[in-house]
Amino acid sequence: MKSPRIMKACTLVAAIGLGTTLAACSSAATDAGSAPANAAAGQDASSPAGTTPPTTDAASTDSSADASTESSTEGAGDGAGSSPAASSPAASNPNVLDPNTKVTLNVVGLLPGSKPDAIKALADEVAQFQKENPNITVKTHDYEWKATTFAADLAGGTLPTVFEIPFTDGKTLIANEQIADMQPYLDQLAYAKEFNKNVLQYGQGPNGDVYAIPAKSVYGVGLHYNRELFTQAGLDPDKPPTSWDEVRAAAKAIAGKTGQAGFAQMSQNGTGGWQLTVDTYARGGRVETNDGDKATATVNNDQTKAALQFLHDLRWTDNSMGANFNYDWGSINQAFAAGKVGMYTSGQDVYTSLVQTNNIDPKSYGLTMIPLQGADSGVLGGGTMAAVTATASSDEKAAAIKWIDFHYLRKYTDQTAAVALAKIQLASKQPVGTPELPIFSEQQYETYKSWIAPLVNVPLDQMTGFTDKILDATLVNEPAVATQDVYAALEPVVQAVLTNKDANIDALLNDANSKAQRAIDAASR
Amino acid sequence: MGAARTLTPPADLEAVATADRPARAGGAGRRSGPLTWVRRGGLSTLVFALPLLVVFGFFSWWPIVRAVVMSFQRTNLVKPATWVGWDNFRYVLTDPDLPVAIRNTAYFALLALVIGFPIPLLLAVLMSSVRRAKGLYSVLAYLPVVVPPVVAVLLWKFFYDGSADGVFNTILGWVGLGPYAWLSSPSLAMPSLVLEATWAAAGGTVIIYLAALIGVPGEVYDAAEVDGAGLWHKVWHVTMPQLRGVLFITFILQIIGTVQVFIEPFLFTGGGPANATQTILLMIYQYAFGRSLGGDYGAATALSVMLAAVLAVLSVLYFRLTASWSKT
Numbered sequence: 001m002k003s004p005r006i007m008k009a010c011t012l013v014a015a016i017g018l019g020t021t022l023a024a025c026s027s028a029a030t031d032a033g034s035a036p037a038n039a040a041a042g043q044d045a046s047s048p049a050g051t052t053p054p055t056t057d058a059a060s061t062d063s064s065a066d067a068s069t070e071s072s073t074e075g076a077g078d079g080a081g082s083s084p085a086a087s088s089p090a091a092s093n094p095n096v097l098d099p100n101t102k103v104t105l106n107v108v109g110l111l112p113g114s115k116p117d118a119i120k121a122l123a124d125e126v127a128q129f130q131k132e133n134p135n136i137t138v139k140t141h142d143y144e145w146k147a148t149t150f151a152a153d154l155a156g157g158t159l160p161t162v163f164e165i166p167f168t169d170g171k172t173l174i175a176n177e178q179i180a181d182m183q184p185y186l187d188q189l190a191y192a193k194e195f196n197k198n199v200l201q202y203g204q205g206p207n208g209d210v211y212a213i214p215a216k217s218v219y220g221v222g223l224h225y226n227r228e229l230f231t232q233a234g235l236d237p238d239k240p241p242t243s244w245d246e247v248r249a250a251a252k253a254i255a256g257k258t259g260q261a262g263f264a265q266m267s268q269n270g271t272g273g274w275q276l277t278v279d280t281y282a283r284g285g286r287v288e289t290n291d292g293d294k295a296t297a298t299v300n301n302d303q304t305k306a307a308l309q310f311l312h313d314l315r316w317t318d319n320s321m322g323a324n325f326n327y328d329w330g331s332i333n334q335a336f337a338a339g340k341v342g343m344y345t346s347g348q349d350v351y352t353s354l355v356q357t358n359n360i361d362p363k364s365y366g367l368t369m370i371p372l373q374g375a376d377s378g379v380l381g382g383g384t385m386a387a388v389t390a391t392a393s394s395d396e397k398a399a400a401i402k403w404i405d406f407h408y409l410r411k412y413t414d415q416t417a418a419v420a421l422a423k424i425q426l427a428s429k430q431p432v433g434t435p436e437l438p439i440f441s442e443q444q445y446e447t448y449k450s451w452i453a454p455l456v457n458v459p460l461d462q463m464t465g466f467t468d469k470i471l472d473a474t475l476v477n478e479p480a481v482a483t484q485d486v487y488a489a490l491e492p493v494v495q496a497v498l499t500n501k502d503a504n505i506d507a508l509l510n511d512a513n514s515k516a517q518r519a520i521d522a523a524s525r
Numbered sequence: 526m527g528a529a530r531t532l533t534p535p536a537d538l539e540a541v542a543t544a545d546r547p548a549r550a551g552g553a554g555r556r557s558g559p560l561t562w563v564r565r566g567g568l569s570t571l572v573f574a575l576p577l578l579v580v581f582g583f584f585s586w587w588p589i590v591r592a593v594v595m596s597f598q599r600t601n602l603v604k605p606a607t608w609v610g611w612d613n614f615r616y617v618l619t620d621p622d623l624p625v626a627i628r629n630t631a632y633f634a635l636l637a638l639v640i641g642f643p644i645p646l647l648l649a650v651l652m653s654s655v656r657r658a659k660g661l662y663s664v665l666a667y668l669p670v671v672v673p674p675v676v677a678v679l680l681w682k683f684f685y686d687g688s689a690d691g692v693f694n695t696i697l698g699w700v701g702l703g704p705y706a707w708l709s710s711p712s713l714a715m716p717s718l719v720l721e722a723t724w725a726a727a728g729g730t731v732i733i734y735l736a737a738l739i740g741v742p743g744e745v746y747d748a749a750e751v752d753g754a755g756l757w758h759k760v761w762h763v764t765m766p767q768l769r770g771v772l773f774i775t776f777i778l779q780i781i782g783t784v785q786v787f788i789e790p791f792l793f794t795g796g797g798p799a800n801a802t803q804t805i806l807l808m809i810y811q812y813a814f815g816r817s818l819g820g821d822y823g824a825a826t827a828l829s830v831m832l833a834a835v836l837a838v839l840s841v842l843y844f845r846l847t848a849s850w851s852k853t
Contacts, residue, residue: 151814155602155822172818176601268795323688325709325798484816496799499709503799515621522616522821
């Protein structure tokens with residue numbers, strides 16, 4: 001369980017449950033999906049996306065409603081025409097926080113159960129922020145994005161004012177008016193127009209306004225492996241597997257020589273369907289296709305079958321997957337950090353939480369590309385956005401943008417901030433430099449990396465199998481419609497293959513396909 | 526002793542009721558106004574009952590009413606709800622997972638009955654015949670009930686580790702059994718849950734049976750003994766008839782309780798592997814909270830309402846059918 005990052009993954013999926021806005025969401029997502037995210041930029045000319053709709057000083061206290069109305073009239077067709085007001089937020093602009101107004105801001109903090117060092121690093125960061133903004137008091141709340149608790153917190157109104165959501169949840173939350181329009185506030189940031197548009201689009205409303213802001217953990221799924229188990233099994237930890245056959249052989253070797261699970265697979269709480277989708281993409285298949293606003297479940301495809309057959313072979317022919325088949329995002333991290341798992345697939349940035357919550361030995365960690373085989377194969381990708389509750393006051397929103405800037409984004413565009421933040425992390429032995437995908441441009445990300453290079457304390461040379469190749473790989477978005485339901489339909493199939501030797505893959509997938517289709521249809525009911 | 530004490534409250538209630546009756550009869554002659562009502566203690570009665578009414582109303586009855594209303598609506602709890610008639614019920618009834626969940630729930634209830642019903646009874650009979658350190662046995666039996674359910678489940682999850690060095694597998698390995706996959710096996714998962722649930726709940730039932738057993742007068746056993754009854758005969762002909770009323774209630778409570786099983790499948794397996802432990806309550810939960818974007822509260826409440834209706838009908842039927850033998 002974990003964090004927001006998980007979410008990213010699993011969740012991205014999510015998004016679509018309600019479907020309302022799906023139309024926009026699904027088409028945008030699909031377009032983006034087939035293009036490498038980093039290439040991204042405005043491939044979709046008609047999308048008002050990145051364009052920055054004007055801020056107006058006219059916005060009243062209830063800026064969310066007003067601002068959104070305005071930009072929808074003005075911003076939609078005329079992307080470039082951001083109004084002059086945007087560039088010069090006057091002191092009288094109600095969207096800019098008056099330094100004399102005292103604001104208490106509730107924000108999400110670390111994963112529950114984080115190590116004291118991580119807690120101290122966050123406290124230092126908050127102190128730094130409050131020094132810079134003496135009128136704002138920041139209160140951090142432990143937070144772990146999970147589909148189940150998020151829905152309850154959302155319905156109950158108990159989320160912190162600033163919270164994190166996966167890319168795929170943005171469109172629906174916007175349609176349901178559950179998150180605030182942050183465009184007028186975002187415009188106060190110097191880099192507001194420099195976001196990677198493919199990343200930004202997940203948080204944009206139908207009028208082009210940015211509601212949820214890409215914040216962190218933009219990831220592709222990678223293959224994580226334990227270098228020590230590789231060595232013990234007589235494998236070269238510097239030459240990780242590059243094909244599924246090699247993964248299988250390595251898993252068999254590890255299980256045989258060390259007694260630990262050579263390869264493990266998540267299969268609980270939505271992660272089973274998510275990971276099967278990852279495996280499907282890596283072989284060139286898709287679990288859902290979108291044609292306009294009509295989505296069709298395609299989970300009974302040959303690539304998904306191959307992925308399941310692969311798991312079946314490892315589990316029942318080679319017996320190289322250990323004895324635990326109940327892993328979810330958090331428990332597989334735990335088992336991996338404890339040296340019980342040779343290889344598994346998860347988001348590329350999982351290293352950060354392996355350190356923060358699982359005490360991993362950095363020497364044992366290795367990251368490489370998930371094997372890509374077949375035409376159309378790609379890496380499933382996603383990320384995390386920061387959002388503000390719809391009920392936040394304009395003062396809170398104005399304070400929120402400052403925190404979002406300070407905590408998540410400024411480091412990517414400001415050398416001083418990048419170094420200062422990295423130093424805080426470093427002082428508390430927190431990971432600095434865990435590889436991510438660019439939220440801004442690729443060059444910007446390279447520049448950022450060069451700023452913090454001297455402070456990096458994560459074993460980047462053990463991750464080159466991934467970092468050297470990911471920017472050239474095709475990133476594929478998660479299924480756009482009824483994502484979580486599609487995953488939920490696939491999950492029992494993964495569990496059946498892992499726990500029942502005689503599982504009939506074809507029949508299970510046909511069954512799952514009709515369930516997924518039913519959920520997709522229901523999403524628009 | 527114990528039995529005598531449990532009888533007292535009803536007696537008291539009756540006294541209150543009868544005391545009240547003449548008072549009201551007297552008032553009727555005089556056209557009782559609000560003042561008389563107050564003077565006769567109506568106000569203080571109300572004030573005393575008020576906290577109860579408010580708490581029950583606010584936390585029990587109102588949510589029930591809301592749930593029934595919501596089962597006919599589509600809502601995300603943010604935007605105004607829309608009425609959809611029987612849509613939610615139709616949706617739930619055509620869910621391919623529903624038959625699976627019903628089957629699993631029935632299986633759980635059955636296993637819980639087979640394992641969970643006789644064990645506490647047996648324990649209680651044994652404990653009541655122990656002469657020394659009775660308190661110690663009661664404490665031991667009741668201890669699992671004191672352990673918070675979540676802690677208990679996490680503990681057992683650890684016991685159920687499917688590898689050869691898991692706790693249960695190690696123990697069974699000493700006698701040459703296993704290793705078993707426990708929670709990772711579609712066929713063993715449900716019995717594993719029942720085992721834990723029985724362990725966790727038995728203590729409470731044992732205490733109830735013990736209390737009832739203590740109420741059985743020793744003379745009856747003495748008389749039976751004089752008549753030449755052995756242990757088995759004493760249990761069957763003396764103990765069981767005395768426990769009939771209690772057994773009758775715990776039986777229906779157990780059915781209602783086990784049909785609503787949630788914590789075990791939720792925490793142990795999340796309904797897996799491959800839906801082997803998917804239960805009705807888990808389905809309700811997944812409808813409502815399984816998706817991060819606000820669940821299908823309409824479908825969740827529709828299924829809840831149907832489950833409540835079925836259980837209510839079942840209870841009424843049970844009481845009707847057993848009306849004759851519940852009277853001791």
